[in-house]
Amino acid sequence: MWQRLACVMVFFVCGVHTQVSYSIPEEMGKGSVVGNIAQDLGLDLQRLKSGKARIYVADSVEYIELDKGRGLLLIKEKIDREVLCAKTTPCALHLQMILEDPMELYTITVEITDINDNAPSFQEKEITFEISESAVIGAKFMLEKALDPDVGINGLQNYSLKPTDYFSLKSQSQGAGSKNVEMVLHKNLDREKQERMSLLLTAVDGGEPQMSGTIQIHVTVLDVNDNAPIFSQKMYKATLTENSQKGSIITVVSASDADQGPNGKITYYISKTEGGVRDLFTIDQLSGEVTLNGEVDYEMASNYEIDIQAKDQGGLSDSCKLSIDVLDINDNKPIIKILSMSSSISEESPLETVIAMINVNDPDSGSNGQVRCTIEDNVPFDITSSVGRSNFFNLRTQQKLDREKNAEYNISVTCTDDGAQPLSSSASLRLHIIDVNDNAPVFERNFYEAHILENNAPGHSIFTVKASDTDWKQNARVSYILVESAVNGVSVSSYVSVNAESGDISAVRSFDYEQLKELHFCIKAQDGGSPPLSSNVTVKIIIQDQNDNAPQILYPVQAGGSVVAEMVPRSADVGYLVTKVVAVDVDSGQNAWLSYKLQKATDRALFEVGAQNGEIRTVRQVTDTDAVKHRLIVVVEDNGQPSRSATVTVNVAIADSFPEVISEFNSLNPESKYSDSLTFYLILALAVVSVLFIFSLIAIISLKIFRWSRERQFYKSAANLPVIPYYPPVYADGTLQRVYNYEMCGTTDSRMSDIKFVRPYSQNTLVNVSHGGTVRREERAQEDADPSLEVRLFSI
Numbered sequence: 001m002w003q004r005l006a007c008v009m010v011f012f013v014c015g016v017h018t019q020v021s022y023s024i025p026e027e028m029g030k031g032s033v034v035g036n037i038a039q040d041l042g043l044d045l046q047r048l049k050s051g052k053a054r055i056y057v058a059d060s061v062e063y064i065e066l067d068k069g070r071g072l073l074l075i076k077e078k079i080d081r082e083v084l085c086a087k088t089t090p091c092a093l094h095l096q097m098i099l100e101d102p103m104e105l106y107t108i109t110v111e112i113t114d115i116n117d118n119a120p121s122f123q124e125k126e127i128t129f130e131i132s133e134s135a136v137i138g139a140k141f142m143l144e145k146a147l148d149p150d151v152g153i154n155g156l157q158n159y160s161l162k163p164t165d166y167f168s169l170k171s172q173s174q175g176a177g178s179k180n181v182e183m184v185l186h187k188n189l190d191r192e193k194q195e196r197m198s199l200l201l202t203a204v205d206g207g208e209p210q211m212s213g214t215i216q217i218h219v220t221v222l223d224v225n226d227n228a229p230i231f232s233q234k235m236y237k238a239t240l241t242e243n244s245q246k247g248s249i250i251t252v253v254s255a256s257d258a259d260q261g262p263n264g265k266i267t268y269y270i271s272k273t274e275g276g277v278r279d280l281f282t283i284d285q286l287s288g289e290v291t292l293n294g295e296v297d298y299e300m301a302s303n304y305e306i307d308i309q310a311k312d313q314g315g316l317s318d319s320c321k322l323s324i325d326v327l328d329i330n331d332n333k334p335i336i337k338i339l340s341m342s343s344s345i346s347e348e349s350p351l352e353t354v355i356a357m358i359n360v361n362d363p364d365s366g367s368n369g370q371v372r373c374t375i376e377d378n379v380p381f382d383i384t385s386s387v388g389r390s391n392f393f394n395l396r397t398q399q400k401l402d403r404e405k406n407a408e409y410n411i412s413v414t415c416t417d418d419g420a421q422p423l424s425s426s427a428s429l430r431l432h433i434i435d436v437n438d439n440a441p442v443f444e445r446n447f448y449e450a451h452i453l454e455n456n457a458p459g460h461s462i463f464t465v466k467a468s469d470t471d472w473k474q475n476a477r478v479s480y481i482l483v484e485s486a487v488n489g490v491s492v493s494s495y496v497s498v499n500a501e502s503g504d505i506s507a508v509r510s511f512d513y514e515q516l517k518e519l520h521f522c523i524k525a526q527d528g529g530s531p532p533l534s535s536n537v538t539v540k541i542i543i544q545d546q547n548d549n550a551p552q553i554l555y556p557v558q559a560g561g562s563v564v565a566e567m568v569p570r571s572a573d574v575g576y577l578v579t580k581v582v583a584v585d586v587d588s589g590q591n592a593w594l595s596y597k598l599q600k601a602t603d604r605a606l607f608e609v610g611a612q613n614g615e616i617r618t619v620r621q622v623t624d625t626d627a628v629k630h631r632l633i634v635v636v637e638d639n640g641q642p643s644r645s646a647t648v649t650v651n652v653a654i655a656d657s658f659p660e661v662i663s664e665f666n667s668l669n670p671e672s673k674y675s676d677s678l679t680f681y682l683i684l685a686l687a688v689v690s691v692l693f694i695f696s697l698i699a700i701i702s703l704k705i706f707r708w709s710r711e712r713q714f715y716k717s718a719a720n721l722p723v724i725p726y727y728p729p730v731y732a733d734g735t736l737q738r739v740y741n742y743e744m745c746g747t748t749d750s751r752m753s754d755i756k757f758v759r760p761y762s763q764n765t766l767v768n769v770s771h772g773g774t775v776r777r778e779e780r781a782q783e784d785a786d787p788s789l790e791v792r793l794f795s796i
Contacts, residue, residue: 022073023111026081031074034064034110037097038071041106045071051099055108056339058361064095064110073108081112082149089151096359098339103354105392116154116207120146122215123272127201129183129217130315132225133191139228140170141183142309142319144272146203146213154207161217162200169201180307180319183217191221225314227258229266236308236322238290242298242329250281253288255310255318262313271307271319281306281324290322298328299363330368330419335361336427339392344432347401355381356395356429360415367418374414381411395429403433404470435472437529443467443537448523450505453544454513462496462541465503467525475529478503483522483536492521496541505539513545514586547591547640553648555582565629565651570622578607578652581614583636585644593639599647600633607652609634616650628654 022035038045047053048068055066055073065076085091095108122144129141148156159181161169166187172180181201199217204210231253238251257264268288270278280294281304290306304324311317341356362369373383373393380399386392395411409431416424443465450463469476480503485492496519498505503523511519519541526534556566556579566579585592596614601607606626608619616632630652637645 019107019109021109021111023113024075024079025113025115026079027115027117028075028079030076030078034073034075036071037066037073037106037108043071045069047099051101051104053097053099056096056098056337056359058094058337058359063093064108066097073110079112081114081151082118084112086149087151096339098357100340103340103357105357105386105389114151114154116150116205116209116211118149118154119211120148120156120203120205120213122146122201122203122213124215126216126218128220130220130222131185131189132222132314132316133189134224134226135185135189135316136226137185137188139185139316141167141185141315142271142317143169143181143183143201143217144215145179145181145307146215148203148205150205150207154205156203157206158204160202160204162202166197167199167219189221191223195221197221220315222314225259225263225312225316227263227312228316229255229257229310229312229318231255231308231310231318231320234320236320237325238322239325239327240292240296241327242296243331244292244296246292246294248292250290250292250324251322253283253290253308253310253320253322255288255320257310257312257316259312259314265313266310267312269309269311271309273305273307277304277306280304283308296326298326298365299332302326302328302365328365328368330364330417330421330423332363332368333423333425334371334415334417335363336413336415336425337361338427338429341395341429342431344434345397345401346434346436347403347438348436349397349401351397351400353397354394355397355431358383358393358395358413358427360391360393362417364417364419370418371415372418374416375411379409379411381409383413401433403435403472404439406433407435407472408432435475437471437475437527437531437533439470439475439527440533440535441467441469441478441525441527442535443525446537448537448539449542450539451542451544452507452511454511454546455548456507456510458507458509460507462505462507465498465505465523465525465537465539467503467535467537469527471527471529475527477528479526479528481524481526481534483524485521487519487521488516492519495519496521498523505541511543513543513588514549516543518542545588545591547587547638547642547644549586549591550644551583551585551594551636551638551646553581553583553636553646555580556648556650558649565653566616567653567655568618568622569656570624570654571656572618572622574618574620576618578616578618579650580616581609581634581636581648581650583614583646583648585638587638587640591638591640595637595639597635597637598632599635600631602627602630602632606630607632616652622654626654630654 020040063077063079065074081091091112093110097106159169167183168186170182170184197219202214204212255266257266267285268283270283282293283290306322309317309319337359339357339359360371362371375383382398383393383395411429414426416422452462467478479500480498482498497508522536524534524536526532595611596609598609609616632650635645635647637643
């Protein structure tokens with residue numbers, strides 16, 4: 001029945017703030033339907049579930065609950081309008097319904113209407129009057145008011161008095177719907193006829209059904225007292241500060257009586273009132289001084305009205321009203337309640353994202369109840385009040401978030417009222433920042449350089465690169481990748497590998513310093529985000545040399561079938577340069593530092609070897625007693641640890657002519673069986689040369705145009721002869737820097753041999769044999785060598 005009588009009023013405000021009003025009677029049973037909130041707001045039931053709809057009540061008692069499954073507002077606790085609002089009208093519950101994702105706030109007002117569930121009642125069981133028989137017609141006697149908690153038509157309406165032989169009732173309005181009831185004498189009393197009488201006062205309300213209450217009035221007729229007390233004011237007003245100390249004087253009321261003696265003595269009383277006001281205030285019966293007897297709280301009641309009676313000894317009385325206004329002081333801190341809050345937010349969230357909705361309530365009034373909320377300045381958030389609702393605040397993002405700077409915020413919200421001595425409350429909110437992959441890995445160095453000895457074992461760990469990512473969890477997990485490139489035309493992955501997890505770089509193969517001295521490549525560090533971010537770094541690996549190569553002898557060349565000898569004239573002075581041993585070592589550094597020493601010699605007292613340059617020189621003057629042929633074994637050692645060496649055999653002839661040298665060294669020729677035919681071969685060679693020379697003259701004279709053919713044939717024949725090797729110019733200690741051309745003519749008779757110096761030459765050394773037994777030889781010579789001409793002989 002009550003559901004059919006419920007009235008629904010819907011008012012649309014702006015934005016998400018919509019106000020819905022319902023009206024229901026009090027005393028409805030639990031589970032009764034207040035209204036269909038989903039239908040009235042035009043919301044889908046699914047929206048109520050997904051938005052985690054809930055009812056927020058500022059008061060401690062929740063009378064209304066939300067059925068999200070049906071979208072209904074239901075009675076959760078039985079509502080007694082008299083307990084909830086007392087005499088206040090209209091009586092209403094103010095609720096808020098909150099939705100999330102997105103956040104929405106709806107205001108719900110439920111008006112509680114009164115039903116006639118309380119009968120008028122008197123606090124006392126009976127009233128006693130002592131009235132003088134001389135009381136004049138029209139004398140008034142104040143009666144106790146009946147109390148009815150109901151309001152409106154259900155409240156107290158009328159009084160009736162029985163019997164009415166001497167008295168009638170008169171109601172006097174005192175404002176705010178309050179009435180004083182007076183018993184008026186309309187017939188003279190005669191104590192001798194009737195000393196006592198009993199009356200019945202009935203109070204009736206206007207409800208359906210009508211309810212009433214009664215009180216018995218006992219009247220005792222006294223002898224003559226014909227003047228009643230009279231108050232100086234019918235309405236007294238006073239003010240009282242809340243939390244005033246007990247015993248504080250509020251005001252003093254005063255009444256006068258024209259009678260003298262006992263009939264003029266006045267006594268003051270506080271009339272019976274509802275709500276325990278009589279216990280809160282006291283009055284001195286003789287002086288009329290009103291004092292505070294308890295504690296007053298502005299938030300509980302801001303005004304009190306007290307009915308005060310003045311009685312004389314004859315039973316005559318008068319009444320007045322005392323109105324006490326309670327002055328508010330700032331004695332309540334703001335109360336902070338978190339309506340909704342996000343525990344985490346992405347660092348890429350847009351500005352003005354709402355992360356919390358806060359309700360702040362201050363029970364004080366005026367400026368004492370005006371609240372403003374602030375947060376600390378060093379956080380990227382701000383707090384603002386909701387549009388049209390000063391006690392609702394939104395916490396929003398104000399700046400771009402960066403989890404790498406702050407992964408979590410403890411936001412302290414401080415709310416302060418505007419009182420003269422402001423009070424404040426604080427609440428702490430914890431917010432986690434969700435990471436996004438916005439930072440690439442960063443290497444500890446901009447460039448890496450490492451060293452490794454050659455001849456390393458495959459799989460040998462060279463060194464480790466390290467990169468870090470300021471992101472979190474998977475976004476900060478770094479993997480290392482070898483960037484593909486080519487080294488000497490070969491993929492770099494065939495030289496090194498990198499561990500994807502640790503960044504450890506290992507050699508795939510054994511390195512050879514003589515083939516590869518350094519290796520350049522790139523390493524990429526990539527995180528595990530989506531999409532992944534990466535950065536590169538350049539790595540340089542320097543191959544360090546080991547002494548794994550022995551020296552190589554470049555000069556003198558050891559001919560397989562010929563004996564090579566160096567000729568020293570018998571007139572050579574001390575320090576004469578015999579020859580120079582030229583050697584190289586393909587290693588580097590101290591592993592390629594070479595030293596020379598004479599290991600074995602036919603006569604150690606005659607020759608010595610330069611330890612640094614390999615030059616073989618005479619130690620003393622050559623004598624006639626010295627042997628013609630000498631065999632020297634020179635050892636070349638490098639400076640490595642351990643050192644490596646090579647040996648070379650140098651044959652030296654001490655003679656002034658070629659025939660003498662040839663005869664002495666025939667024994668060194670492996671084909672010694674042909675030494676007896678040497679003269680025959682020489683004569684035959686001279687004859688052949690002579691014939692060729694004659695034919696050449698004829699050809700030159702007759703056919704000069706064929707000269708180029710002769711020159712071509714000449715060079716072809718020279719190409720088949722032994723050649724002294726060319727020594728690269730980098731071997732500064734063993735290379736002859738200048739080339740000399742000279743011609744030597746030799747016969748079997750040493751006395752007819754001669755040598756002709758031509759000019760320096762820069763071509764490779766060549767040895768040519770021309771017509772008529774003339775031998776041309778080109779040879780490199782050291783610029784700082786001895787001026788004496790060095791002669792090299794080859795067995796023919």
